Amino acid sequence: MTTDSATGAAPSQARQKPLIRDEKKRDSKTIARSYHLPPTTNLSTHDITGPTLHVQKGNGIYIYDDEGKEYIEGMSGLWNVSLGFSEKRLVEAATKQLNELPYYHLFSAKAHDPAIDLAEGLIKIAPWASKVFFANSGSEANDTVVKMVWYYNNALDRPKKKKIFSRIKAYHGIAVGSGSLTGIPKNHADFDLPIKNIYHTSCPHYYRYGREGESEEEYATRLAEEFEKMVVEQGGAEECAAFIAEPVLGAGGVIVPPKTYYAKMQAIVKKYDMLWIDDEVICGFGRLGDMWGAETLDIKPDILVSSKAISNAYLPLSCVMVADNVYQVLVTQSKKHGVFAHGFTGSGHPVACAVALEVLKIYEERAIVQHVKDVVPHFWEKLKTFEGHPLVGEVRGIGLIAALECVKDKATKEAFDAGLGVGAKVAEFAQTHGLIVRNLGDSIALCPPLIITEAQIDELLSRLSKALDDTLEWVKAKR
Template sequence: MTQLPNSLEARDVAVQLHSYADARKQEETGSLVIDKGEGIYVTDINGKRYIEGMAGLWSVAVGFGEKRLVDAAARQMEKLPYYHTFTYKTHGPSIELAEKLIEMAPVPMSKVYFTNSGSEANDTALKLIWYRSNALGQPERKKVISRVRGYHGVTIASASLTGLPNNHRSFDLPLPQVLHTTSPHYRSQKKDGESEADFAKRCAQDLEDLILAEGPETIAAFFAEPVMGAGGVIVPPDGYWEAVQPVLEKYGILFVADEVICGFGRTGNMFGTETYNLQPDIMTLSKALSSSYQPISALLINDNVYQPIADESHKIGVLGHGYTGSGHPVAAAVALENLKIIEERDLVGNVRTMSPLFQKRLAGLAQNPLVVETRGIGLIGAAELHHEALADTPGALGARTNAVFLEKGLISRNMLDAMAFCPPLIITENQINEMFDIAEDSLQAAALL
């Protein structure tokens, strides 16, 4: 990437530290500067258009350039551009959005707590879980379990919940109270001769064995995504959730469903919780909540979680937690309008209509010798590349392939060697074919590198 001395690319390198990037490499290569977006497409400052095959970061459900969301933000900015939800104060948009989320929840929920990102939502969930344990007179019940390859964010607590090594290395993580159990990825974790059904049962047994080894009285909660996202789009095997949930119920362990990626239609239902018949005590939401037009996230907690917390706050005299931007009126107004669009345009129905073609074209990528496996559900999926065949360092083949995708006009994301696809929920048949045509051409080109 050629950088002129005063170009935006050069200026960016001079002043910004980027997420999920090699800082030294970025000093050499510069940045891709996106200038505008429309529908499923974004355009860079040089006028090149790309299919945004990741919906930004798994999040722009209604597509880019949705004027209704722009107008909702402008109206709220004029009326009340900011207020908070501290100390018994509130405002209309946060109330209306909380009411809407309680109404939409697929299982009974009692209260909503607003945060600003998925990381903050999961971090706050962990704090409230610890607070609740103390309220119940169970100070020893502080350990939480998540899964290898799970992704729950990047704050100190949520990065600990995340089960990916690069989110722990050199950060002195994970925290000691956070444990990790088996990833539900059948291909990589199965034993010789083990059926998918037997693997699902073993995952549940591994979880129970961990609980018993640590002491059930010390385990407070289990965090899990219905479908793993940033860990490689891991779709749980048949029978997995049917085996896991009874283990949690048996030992009185809270279940936190991380719906940050799955929520609001991605898996073919409004929530992944519905797709897999889950019964969470807490749900964490973000991304498609506002199509990421504004930073906002939320926790939904059931009454079993809320009542002890309310009692403890009364005992102490305050719930000593909060964020300046919690339930921000502009973000809440945009989220409300975004949810209206999702419902009015039946985008969940569009996911169901488009997913057979999406999954067929995704599966077709396995015809390329670089691809060892494809997996997905609804409008989310991944093609796993066979880096072992090329004796590559894990992630190197994915990075090279991702660069080819970009060159040919498709923005994907390689999670090591898994190429992800997660387009806006408004995508059409023609656009699905366009996206996977580029992916097929890119894989053929990558195989020749």
């Protein structure tokens, strides 16, 4: 074997760079700019500045950056870390499962205890459902739903009944099918979305789109009439297959639909023999004050999708729960083809399922849903005080999810010019004060871990108040 003349090593060894860098010499921002393509990020800005926050560790509702600064995670990460960032029981559950069975698939009727036990546990807390299908993210779960709806109607010999309705400002994921269900223009632009057979009806935001003198109930009636008109125009019961909705629209701005909206929309869905798909990726597992948002808002789904808090986000996991009337049709078509030919390599991953099963135990043992009910009155009493802030036009939400919408003129609800980036500025100032929030345009979203205490709520909102005051001074200077 030949060697390098300078080092005496084999050529491949001489050229190889160490995979582990000297931590003392590590420049994380430069490394991130050089190698990482981050999701949902302005890539041109990232190429210049690198990460805006380098997170090193977490503890309870707090995270800490690479310099040791503490932040309250006012968004539970991405709406998902309901039990906080340091739940040792979940680490132990994952470790135990990794030592016992680190992976196995569920194709061809294979099974393992974590998936079996988790499916049973989920059905016990969602007794209207019959079966559970596992995936790895909300996007995968909602892609599954699109295919399932089409498969279901083909099985019933209804080849034209394929149109699925979502809403403007809805968020249902980012893959091809689920990204099409999403109703946010930036998620469609230049990705050639939405695909065929996906339609979007009106956004149910009373504050922003209700007409002068129109009550919430009248607004709900108008939205229902607009939806029914769209259904009729798209072929009615012969062609319209399903309607998908988050109980509370999350990434679209934390929008709680007006009174009577869901009753009126469900009546139309039933009238035209459509399936109701309940997207509980954010609202499930206690966020609104009940185990499911469907309970809080009196929704009766045929299919329910969940993710995020199912595993406290410690490992990727999602599920699609189907009512028996849907499942039996899938069985019939599977018999015809010899297989229900859909699934993912990681569907029902044993480690993720083991963690999720432990999450369900913690929710029950610690009465997490009751804890949410207990702290919600304090949360909203304090939140409502922001209605008097000069920048805040609306404070909205339900349970432990909320948004404050910043406006240029409180009386007329006039919005700021989008190019000014007022919401982004609030989030930036919040971060300097040790608080992580998320700006959805000029709406500031809050979704703290479900374990938050009243004292921590006070501290969270104190830091937010400082950020709003700083932004107000910045706006005045801009004017």
